[in-house]
Amino acid sequence: MRTDETLYELYWQGEEKAADELVLRHGDILTLYINGYLKDMHEAEDLMIETFALMFARRRPVSGEGSFRAYLYRTARNLAGKTKKKHRILHIGLETLPFEIPSGELPEAGLFNSERNSQLYMALEKLKKEYQEALYLVYFEDMSYREAGKVLGKSESQVTNLVHRGKKSLREILGKEGFEYYDD
CATH class of the missing domain: 1.10.10.10 (Winged helix-like DNA-binding domain superfamily/Winged helix DNA-binding domain)
Known part of the structure; x- marks a missing residue:
């Protein structure tokens, strides 16, 4: 299985299916993470899409195992923070x-x-x-x-x-x- 970092690099080399695979791997979990801040699943879904859009709009410095996911979550966290100034608790499993x-x-x-x-x-x-x-x-x-x-x-x-x-x-x-x- 290809790493997230490899898929991200392949996307920048023109393989658009690599972006689809990254969204499939992380989209649902990332949406739940964002929803923990916002308590609004529809808004969380929108921010998940916006997070990936930012990742795919401009090349990010991801190198080393786990760096793509860390950058992705940090981007989502920042977007959620801008969307809602007062965060509530994360609802987790x-x-x-x-x-x-x-x-x-x-x-x-x-x-x-x-x-x-x-x-x-x-x-x-x-x-x-x-x-x-x-x-x-x-x-x-x-x-x-x-x-x-x-x-x-x-x-x-x-x-x-x-x-x-x-x-x-x-x-x-x-x-x-x-x-x-x-x-x-």
């Missing part, structure tokens, strides 16, 4: 966060999942924006700390600290709500 409720509190799995997700959303709303973003990029976009740093305009060690502090804050908030947070 919560099933993958490592936490559990003390046993025996909710007997039905469906009720448990609903309550768990509700409590986790409320806990995430209480986190600082920078913690939310770092956790989202690292855990849900599967970016390395270095890639997330490129998106956030921070160093790898700064992202490491943000993730650590974000998890610690989330653990404290969930503890106050009666949840047990564990870290594998």
